[in-house]
Amino acid sequence: xxxxxxxxxxxxxxxxxxxxxxxxxxxxxxxxxxxxxxxxxxxxxxxxxxxxxxxxxxxxxxxxxxxxxxxxxxxxxxxxxxxxxxxxxxxxxxxxxxxxxxxxxxxxxxxxxxxxxxxxxxxxxxxxxxxxxxxxxxxxxxxxxxxxxxxxxxxxxxxxxxxxxxxxxxxxxxxxxxxxxxxxxxxxxxxxxxxxxxxxxxxxxxxxxxxxxxxxxxxxxxxxxxxxxxxxxxxxxxxxxxxxxxxxxxxxxxxxxxxxxxxxxxxxxxxxxxxxxxxxxxxxxxxxxxxxxxxxxxxxxxxxxxxxxxxxxxxxxxxxxxxxxxxxxxxxxxxxxxxxxxxxxxxxxxxxxxxxxxxxxxxxxxxxxxxxxxxxxxxxxxxxxxxxxxxxxxxxxxxxxxxxxxxxxxxxxxxxxxxxxxxxxxxxxxxxxxxxxx
Numbered sequence: 487x488x489x490x491x492x493x494x495x496x497x498x499x500x501x502x503x504x505x506x507x508x509x510x511x512x513x514x515x516x517x518x519x520x521x522x523x524x525x526x527x528x529x530x531x532x533x534x535x536x537x538x539x540x541x542x543x544x545x546x547x548x549x550x551x552x553x554x555x556x557x558x559x560x561x562x563x564x565x566x567x568x569x570x571x572x573x574x575x576x577x578x579x580x581x582x583x584x585x586x587x588x589x590x591x592x593x594x595x596x597x598x599x600x601x602x603x604x605x606x607x608x609x610x611x612x613x614x615x616x617x618x619x620x621x622x623x624x625x626x627x628x629x630x631x632x633x634x635x636x637x638x639x640x641x642x643x644x645x646x647x648x649x650x651x652x653x654x655x656x657x658x659x660x661x662x663x664x665x666x667x668x669x670x671x672x673x674x675x676x677x678x679x680x681x682x683x684x685x686x687x688x689x690x691x692x693x694x695x696x697x698x699x700x701x702x703x704x705x706x707x708x709x710x711x712x713x714x715x716x717x718x719x720x721x722x723x724x725x726x727x728x729x730x731x732x733x734x735x736x737x738x739x740x741x742x743x744x745x746x747x748x749x750x751x752x753x754x755x756x757x758x759x760x761x762x763x764x765x766x767x768x769x770x771x772x773x774x775x776x777x778x779x780x781x782x783x784x785x786x787x788x789x790x791x792x793x794x795x796x797x798x799x800x801x802x803x804x805x806x807x808x809x810x811x812x813x814x815x816x817x818x819x820x821x822x823x824x825x826x827x828x829x830x831x832x833x834x835x836x837x838x839x840x841x842x843x844x845x846x847x848x849x850x851x852x853x854x855x856x857x858x859x860x861x862x863x864x865x866x867x868x869x870x871x872x873x874x875x876x877x878x879x880x881x882x883x884x885x886x887x888x889x890x891x892x893x894x895x896x897x898x899x900x901x902x903x904x905x906x907x908x909x910x911x912x913x914x915x916x917x918x919x920x921x922x923x924x
Contacts, residue, residue, distance in 0.1 A: 522825040523724045525551050529818050532811070533802045538744045539604050543727075545741060548600035551822065552723040555584040556601025556697050558797040561746065563615040563640040563695035564607050566753040567670065569806070570690060571796045574763040575770055578789060579670030580756065580796050583696040585646060585708075587830050588725025594699035595644065597725055601697075608747045615693070617642050620649045623659030626667075627674050630692055631685050637692035646698040647707050661716055662909065667694035668719040671911075696720075702833035709783075709831060713865060714906060718786040721794060721819065722826040746801065756796040756806040762813050766792070782862075784824065791820045861899070868896040868903045876913070876922040884918050 530540045530550070539557060543550035559582045571578040586594045607614060615638040618629055630637055643649040649660070666673050670693075674686030700708065700722070709717050758766075769788055772778035780787075795808045795816035803812065875891045876883065885904060889897045904920060907913040913920050 520825065520829065523551075523822055523829060524727065525554075525818060525822055529815055532815060535744060535746075535802055538741060542604045542741050542743070543597070543600045546596060546600045548596040549586075549588075549723065549725050549727040551727065552586040552588075552594070552597035552725050553600035553604060555721055555723040555819075556586065556598055557604050558582060558794070558801065559584045559695040559697055560602055560615075560640060561605060561607065561801060562793075562797050563638055563693055565638075565693065565800065566636050567638070567690055567693045568755075569753040570755045571792050572755050572757050573792060574758075574767050577690065577755070578792060579668070579690060580793060581668050581670055581694045582793050582797055583664075583668055583698075583720045585698050585700040585720040585722045586725050587700045587702060587722050587826050589701055589703065594725050597723075598642070598644075598697060598699070603743060605746045606743045608745055615640050615695075619643065620660065623663040626660070626663050627685070627687065630687060637687070639692075639694060641694065641696045643696075643698045645704070646700045647704040649698055661711055661714060664696070665714060665716055665719065665909065667692075667696075670694070700830060702830040703837050705830045705834050706838075709834070712782060713862060715786070715910070717827070718783055719790070720827075721790060721823045722830065723823065724826050724829070754806050756799050756808060758792075758795075758808045759810055759813070761810065762795075762808060783827065787820060787824070790823070791816050794819045864895060865899050865903055868892060868899050869907065871896060872900075872903065872907065872920075873912075873922060876920065880921075882919040882921045885920070888920065 530536050536554070539554045540550040543553040562580050562582045565580060567579075569580060571580060586597050588594050602617075613635060615635065617640045620626075620641055620643050621629075626641075629639055633639065663673055670690045672686060672689045673692075698720075708720075711717060766788060769778065773780060791813075792808075795812050796806070798812050798815055799806045799808050803809075808816075871892050872888060875881070875888060883891075885900065888904075889900055892900065904913065904915075908915050908920075912923060914923050915921075
């Protein structure tokens with residue numbers, strides 16, 4: 487029989503629990519309660535405001551990791567867009583996307599609520615940033631057009647698959663807008679003017695932060711946009727928390743809400759220690775020269791770490807400056823985020839394999855996986871070939887001319903590859919011609 491006494495608050499014995507002797511044997515810790523997914527004690531104990539978020543979340547029965555990620559995104563959403571990250575590779579947006587990972591009924595909504603209420607954000611200039619649901623890509627622009635708060639919005643979707651399905655039904659315009667929003671790129675522009683009826687958003691003129699609930703079993707639509715780069719833009723936090731299993735660690739009363747006043751009316755940009763600037767430059771050099779191989783889902787890990795560090799600097803710093811200590815804390819967040827993302831992927835894979843096995847289609851499923859891998863490799867080869875063809879300075883070519891320079895198989899994916907390269911800023915385009923940006 488499991489002894490609950492070690493987990494009870496002071497003054498409470500096992501006899502005080504009704505039917506204690508009839509309780510079942512304790513179950514094994516579920517596989518998703520993996521220490522690699524959860525922020526360690528040294529993270530929470532490093533600053534009083536972090537301890538507050540942890541204790542506040544525990545008191546509400548919510549995951550402190552998930553609540554913290556939501557709280558940071560909500561904090562950043564209330565920072566004016568002119569506040570940027572002064573990266574050595576150019577100014578980067580603080581816009582932050584988080585995904586709260588857990589199965590249905592496991593507390594994603596509770597984590598959202600704890601994250602939203604754990605900090606009382608005090609602002610002197612105007613109202614707090616409103617939360618909105620998702621619509622179409624043009625609907626996002628319409629939401630901004632109706633604002634009068636410095637172009638700041640927090641978008642929320644209880645379930646990520648609902649958000650992605652909206653993008654799929656509307657020619658993926660929402661997915662494109664979300665990818666651009668994370669980088670604070672100009673939205674709504676084409677080489678002929680604007681793509682939508684609503685006024686476009688200029689680069690770095692708006693704040694867009696996002697929180698979504700993500701069921702691992704239903705995460706396929708999000709990860710299917712891996713080539714476009716949408717899942718790479720999220721920080722992932724688990725909705726479960728090992729500490730919630732210990733009754734003695736849960737505060738008897740909900741702590742008072744912490745007040746965050748920021749830096750008054752100032753919204754300064756975030757600066758970096760020189761050692762961190764050097765680390766960012768070295769990593770980019772190694773990637774550009776092919777000396778560092780990065781998993782496709784990790785292509786934005788460094789920028790996500792910069793965003794997490796910037797949010798932490800605003801939360802706990804006397805000035806918005808990323809110190810070595812804050813950089814280390816952000817590194818812990820990134821490690822846990824990647825582990826949580828990989829957990830969601832493993833659950834998704836297991837579900838698909840189980841379904842395929844039940845239908846007697848395991849081999850067909852494996853063929854589908856191989857086909858997906860082959861298509862991704864084909865797109866990568868097409869990307870490299872397009873870059874090589876356009877490499878000479880001043881070379882401009884139409885899609886048809888490019889198609890004549892590549893293989894028959896590569897022509898099938900050329901339109902999609904060109905769209906992605908233009909969206910990522912690798913290629914410029916005008917009047918049907920493409921060229922390689924310097």
